Amino acid sequence: MEIAANRMDRGFYQYQDEFEKKALEILRSGWYILGKEVSFFEEEFAAYTGAKYCVGLASGLDALWIAFKLLNIRRGDEVIVQGNTYIASVMGITINGATPVFVEPDPYFGIDVDKIEEKITNKTKAILVVHLYGVASKMDRIVELCKKYNLRLVEDCAQSHGACFHSQMTGTFGDVGCFSFYPSKNLGAFGDAGAVVVNEKQLADDFRMFRNYGSEKRYYNKVVGANSRLDELQAGFLRVRLTHMRELTEEKIRIAKRYSAQISNPVIQLPKVPEGSSCVWHQYVIRCEERDRLIEYLNGKGIHTIIHYPIPPHLAEAYRYLGHQEGFLPITEHLAKTVLSIPLYNGMLDEEQEYVIQAVNKFR
Numbered sequence: 001m002e003i004a005a006n007r008m009d010r011g012f013y014q015y016q017d018e019f020e021k022k023a024l025e026i027l028r029s030g031w032y033i034l035g036k037e038v039s040f041f042e043e044e045f046a047a048y049t050g051a052k053y054c055v056g057l058a059s060g061l062d063a064l065w066i067a068f069k070l071l072n073i074r075r076g077d078e079v080i081v082q083g084n085t086y087i088a089s090v091m092g093i094t095i096n097g098a099t100p101v102f103v104e105p106d107p108y109f110g111i112d113v114d115k116i117e118e119k120i121t122n123k124t125k126a127i128l129v130v131h132l133y134g135v136a137s138k139m140d141r142i143v144e145l146c147k148k149y150n151l152r153l154v155e156d157c158a159q160s161h162g163a164c165f166h167s168q169m170t171g172t173f174g175d176v177g178c179f180s181f182y183p184s185k186n187l188g189a190f191g192d193a194g195a196v197v198v199n200e201k202q203l204a205d206d207f208r209m210f211r212n213y214g215s216e217k218r219y220y221n222k223v224v225g226a227n228s229r230l231d232e233l234q235a236g237f238l239r240v241r242l243t244h245m246r247e248l249t250e251e252k253i254r255i256a257k258r259y260s261a262q263i264s265n266p267v268i269q270l271p272k273v274p275e276g277s278s279c280v281w282h283q284y285v286i287r288c289e290e291r292d293r294l295i296e297y298l299n300g301k302g303i304h305t306i307i308h309y310p311i312p313p314h315l316a317e318a319y320r321y322l323g324h325q326e327g328f329l330p331i332t333e334h335l336a337k338t339v340l341s342i343p344l345y346n347g348m349l350d351e352e353q354e355y356v357i358q359a360v361n362k363f364r
C-alpha cells in the first residue's frame with residue numbers, strides 16, 4: 001500500500017459539491033478582492049474562535065509580521081519564542097528588525113514556561129507562543145508573565161485551529177492570534193491565506209488598513225502598508241470548510257486516539273497532551289532515536305513521512321547572523337534529530353490507518 005504523508009485531495013473530495021458550487025458562484029459574481037465572502041468569513045471565523053474581530057490576510061507569515069509591526073515591535077526589541085518551531089514564526093519577528101530570544105520546549109512540544117522568566121530583559125517586548133502540531137500551550141502562567149512584565153502576547157495558531165486551553169480557543173489569550181490557512185493546515189484554503197483574530201477594535205482597524213496599502217479610503221493612504229488581502233475565492237472556500245470544522249477536527253482526533261491506543265513499540269515515543277489542553281492533531285509526531293532508519297523502513301513499506309522540522313531556526317543559514325552555535329539549545333536540537341510526523345489526514349481510510357499502525361509496530 002502507498003500512503004502519502006498528506007492527501008489534500010481527500011479534503012477536497014470530502015465536500016467537492018460545496019466547493020465547486022462556491023467557486024462558480026464567486027467566479028460568476030465579478031467581484032474577487034475584499035467583498036462579501038471575506039467579510040462573512042471574518043465574522044464567522046471570529047465567532048468560531050470566540051474573538052471579537054477577525055481580519056483576513058494573505059498568509060500566516062503576514063499575520064505574524066504585521067502583528068509585530070502594529071504592536072510597534074522593532075529593531076532593538078526582543079521577542080521570546082520557543083526554539084522548536086517552523087521558521088516562519090521567527091521570521092515574523094525578524095522582518096521587523098527585532099531579535100528572537102529562544103526558549104527550550106517542554107515535553108509537549110510547547111514553550112517551557114519554567115524557562116521564560118530567566119530570558120526576560122529590559123528589551124523584552126513580547127512573547128510569541130506557538131501551539132505546535134495542534135497542541136494548545138499551557139496559557140495560564142504565560143498570560144500571568146505577560147501581565148507581570150507588561151509584555152505583548154502574540155499566538156502563532158497556524159497549526160492549532162480549534163485547539164483549546166481550559167475550553168478557551170487558542171488565539172484569544174493575548175493581543176493577536178495569527179492563523180495560516182495554507183492548504184495543509186487544519187483549516188486549509190486552496191492557495192495561500194491567513195488571518196488574525198483580535199479583541200481590540202482599534203487594532204482590528206489597523207490591520208484592515210495595513211493590509212490594503214495603508215488605506216481605509218481609496219487613494220487616501222495613512223501609513224506605508226502592504227498588499228496582504230485574503231481573496232474572495234479563498235475566503236469562500238474557507239467558509240465552506242469552516243461549516244465542517246467540528247467533524248474535520250473530530251476525525252483527526254479519532255485517528256490520533258487510535259494511533260495512541262494501538263501503536264506500541266519500545267523504541268518509539270508517542271505524543272502527549274498536557275492536562276487542561278486539547279490537541280487538534282495538525283501533525284501526529286512520534287520520536288525515535290533511530291529516526292532516520294525508521295524513515296527508510298517506512299518508505300520501504302510505501303509509507304511516507306515528514307520531519308517537522310529537521311533544522312531548528314537558530315541553526316538555519318538565514319539566522320547565522322544571530323551567532324548561535326550547535327549545542328545552544330540541546331533539547332530543541334535533539335528533537336530535530338528524533339521527531340517524525342506519520343500520516344494523519346482528513347479522509348484517511350481505516351485500512352490506511354491500520355497499515356500505518358502495523359508497520360510502525362513491526363519496526364525493530
Ligand SMILES: *Cc1c(COP(=O)(O)O)cnc(C)c1O
Binds near residue numbers: 060130156192193
Ligand atoms: C504554516 C506556518 C506558518 C506560516 O504560514 P503561511 O501561511 O505558510 O505563511 C507560521 N507558523 C507556523 C507554526 C506554521 O506552521
